[in-house]
Amino acid sequence: MIFNSYIFWVFFAVVFVLYRLLPHRGQNYMLLAASYIFYGYWDWRYLFLMLFSTVIDYFAAIGIGTSQSPRRRKAILIASICIQLSLLGMFKYYGFFSQELSNMLTSFGLPAPLPVINFLLPVGISFYTFQTMSYVIDVYRGDFKYSKSFLDFALFVSFFPHLVAGPLVRAGKLIPQMRNPRVRRPEDFREGLYHVAYGMFKKMFVGDNLAAIANAIFQTDPANLSGLEVVVGIYAFAFQIYADFSGYSSIAQGVAKWLNVDLTTNFKLPYFAISPSDFWRRWHISLSTWFRDYVYIPLGGNRRGEWAMYRNLVITTTLSGLWHGANWTFILWGLFHGLLICIYRLFEGGEEKVPKEFKGTPEAAPALSLGGRLVRIALMFHLVCLGWLMFRAESMSQVSSMLYQMVSDFRVTPFALSGLAMIAFYAGPLMAYEFWLEMKHDLLKLTRIHWLVRGLAYSYCALMLWFFPPPVSNVFIYFQF
Numbered sequence: 001m002i003f004n005s006y007i008f009w010v011f012f013a014v015v016f017v018l019y020r021l022l023p024h025r026g027q028n029y030m031l032l033a034a035s036y037i038f039y040g041y042w043d044w045r046y047l048f049l050m051l052f053s054t055v056i057d058y059f060a061a062i063g064i065g066t067s068q069s070p071r072r073r074k075a076i077l078i079a080s081i082c083i084q085l086s087l088l089g090m091f092k093y094y095g096f097f098s099q100e101l102s103n104m105l106t107s108f109g110l111p112a113p114l115p116v117i118n119f120l121l122p123v124g125i126s127f128y129t130f131q132t133m134s135y136v137i138d139v140y141r142g143d144f145k146y147s148k149s150f151l152d153f154a155l156f157v158s159f160f161p162h163l164v165a166g167p168l169v170r171a172g173k174l175i176p177q178m179r180n181p182r183v184r185r186p187e188d189f190r191e192g193l194y195h196v197a198y199g200m201f202k203k204m205f206v207g208d209n210l211a212a213i214a215n216a217i218f219q220t221d222p223a224n225l226s227g228l229e230v231v232v233g234i235y236a237f238a239f240q241i242y243a244d245f246s247g248y249s250s251i252a253q254g255v256a257k258w259l260n261v262d263l264t265t266n267f268k269l270p271y272f273a274i275s276p277s278d279f280w281r282r283w284h285i286s287l288s289t290w291f292r293d294y295v296y297i298p299l300g301g302n303r304r305g306e307w308a309m310y311r312n313l314v315i316t317t318t319l320s321g322l323w324h325g326a327n328w329t330f331i332l333w334g335l336f337h338g339l340l341i342c343i344y345r346l347f348e349g350g351e352e353k354v355p356k357e358f359k360g361t362p363e364a365a366p367a368l369s370l371g372g373r374l375v376r377i378a379l380m381f382h383l384v385c386l387g388w389l390m391f392r393a394e395s396m397s398q399v400s401s402m403l404y405q406m407v408s409d410f411r412v413t414p415f416a417l418s419g420l421a422m423i424a425f426y427a428g429p430l431m432a433y434e435f436w437l438e439m440k441h442d443l444l445k446l447t448r449i450h451w452l453v454r455g456l457a458y459s460y461c462a463l464m465l466w467f468f469p470p471p472v473s474n475v476f477i478y479f480q481f
Contacts, residue, residue: 001041002475003251004204011038012255019259024181028151031159031259038160039124046122049087054157056083057132058150061139065146077140081133088129091121096326124164126323126481128157130290135171137294144171152178159261161252165245165478167266167286174261182260187447194447194454195254201461202430203247208470209426210240213419218392222401226411230402232419237392238385239427242271244477245284265443271384271431272438274368274376275348276340279384291320310345314338324391324481329399333390340383426468 001008015034019027040047060080064073105111135156138144147153155178162169217225217233225233249266256263264286273279280288296316302309314335321334368376393399437445446454 001038002479003248003255004200004473016258025151027182028155028178032151032155035155035158035160035163039158039163042123042164043120046125049091049122049125050128050158051154053084053087053129053132054154056080057136057157058147058153060136061146061153062148064136064140073140077136080136084129084133088125091125093322093326121480123479127166127168128163130287130323131168132157134168134290134294135175138171144175147171147175147179149179159256161255161259161261162249162263165248165252165476165481166284167249167252167264168290169264169286173264177261184260188257188260190447191444192254192257193458194444195250195257197254197458197461199247199250199252199254201247201464202243202250203476204470204473205461205464205468206426206430207240207243207247208472208474209468210236210243210423211474212471213422214240214392217419218394218398222398222405225402225405225409226413226416227406227409228412228416229419230405232416232423233402234385234389234392235423236419238271238381238388239423239430241388241391241477242267243427243430244474248476248478268443269434269438271381272377272434273380273384274373275344275380276337276383277344279380280337280341287320287323291316291323295319310342313341317341328396329390329393332396332399333387336387336390340387 001011011034015030018030022030036047039050057080060076063076067073067076135144135153139146147156152175156169156171156175159174159178213236214233217229217236222230246267253263253265266284266286268282268285270279270282273282296312299312299315300308301312315338317338318331318334321330321332321337324330324333389402390399393402437443442448446457
């Protein structure tokens with residue numbers, strides 16, 4: 001059941017009507033049942049896996065929160081983390097690492113002791129596993145008091161708008177919204193409609209249409225591509241993955257708003273970042289802050305000297321890459337971003353100035369002129385695109401072959417020119433609109449202007465979806481993670 005399907009909106013209409021008719025606790029029971037139906041629609045067998053993770057961390061948090069023994073608290077925390085990571089590792093990484101170990105041993109003429117088994121990856125396992133882990137760690141640290149209600153905690157884990165592709169929402173933000181009666185606010189419908197319309201436009205008009213270009217190029221032998229065609233494929237994927245993933249997060253926010261629940265903002269105009277650190281403050285924010293709080297800072301952060309800080313940055317981003325999937329290309333992508341952050345910090349003589357935030361979106365650094373800022377945005381965008389080549393490629397050999405074509409074959413082909421024109425047509429309006437948001441420093445600026453302008457904007461989105469439907473409706477990219 002995906003957001004851009006008719007069955008989802010029939011499902012949500014039933015949920016919404018029941019939600020309005022029920023009292024608070026009844027709403028929670030209904031939302032929990034609806035969330036399990038939503039998840040079970042993919043494969044009901046994996047409901048038991050999610051329920052097992054929920055039960056384990058529910059009781060782990062109670063054990064930690066009620067124990068007076070530091071040793072016992074730590075033992076429960078370690079046991080909980082080991083169980084959750086073992087489940088994640090078995091379903092997501094066992095096949096990859098067993099195959100790599102088998103290949104390595106075979107190359108040395110040794111028998112491979114591990115059977116190579118590729119499990120079907122449960123949808124959303126990386127998201128709900130990290131969410132329950134953060135809850136237990138927060139309880140251990142004393143940042144959040146454990147939930148006595150299994151209903152509230154189970155709904156925190158499985159709340160269907162963000163269940164399968166985030167954003168990762170911390171317990172301190174979401175569980176109180178499950179525990180306490182939710183209030184109908186006058187702005188919820190308006191902001192929810194904006195998030196849903198914006199997300200649908202990004203996913204279906206931009207993401208799915210550009211997927212056809214990106215897939216065509218990445219599924220072609222690099223030897224048969226010109227360097228410009230490779231660049232077109234990378235550009236198409238860059239806008240595809242952004243529109244696809246941020247579109248999901250936006251729809252999730254909108255649907256939750258209609259249920260009077262606030263989710264974490266996951267994207268803040270990332271392609272207007274001026275540096276690697278700025279990019280990660282804007283892209284997949286809930287995951288980058290998760291790795292910052294639960295990996296980078298526990299490793300020592302920047303408290304143990306400059307070189308230790310660089311080591312911690314590279315370890316953190318590399319693990320972030322591995323989180324995305326069991327492939328050397330993802331590991332390379334994470335390592336690449338870690339090295340980018342380190343290089344920028346070295347050349348800038350320390351940590352770059354963090355732009356102030358104004359109404360939810362990063363404000364331009366006052367020391368930069370508009371021209372200087374645009375130059376840095378263009379440079380950062382192309383560095384991110386180089387990373388997307390590693391992220392999208394099926395293998396390391398495809399990465400190297402495409403890089404070789406980019407620097408050795410400078411032919412300008414009709415396919416490349418038409419591809420660039422299509423990217424400008426589909427992604428151009430989105431980037432122009434987001435540039436306006438960047439200049440206004442307000443992600444919700446459209447909701448604060450005259451209703452007639454909003455109506456014209458929504459009409460434009462609807463007309464584009466009507467006249468330019470994607471050739472194929474693609475599942476959201478981050479469902480595979």
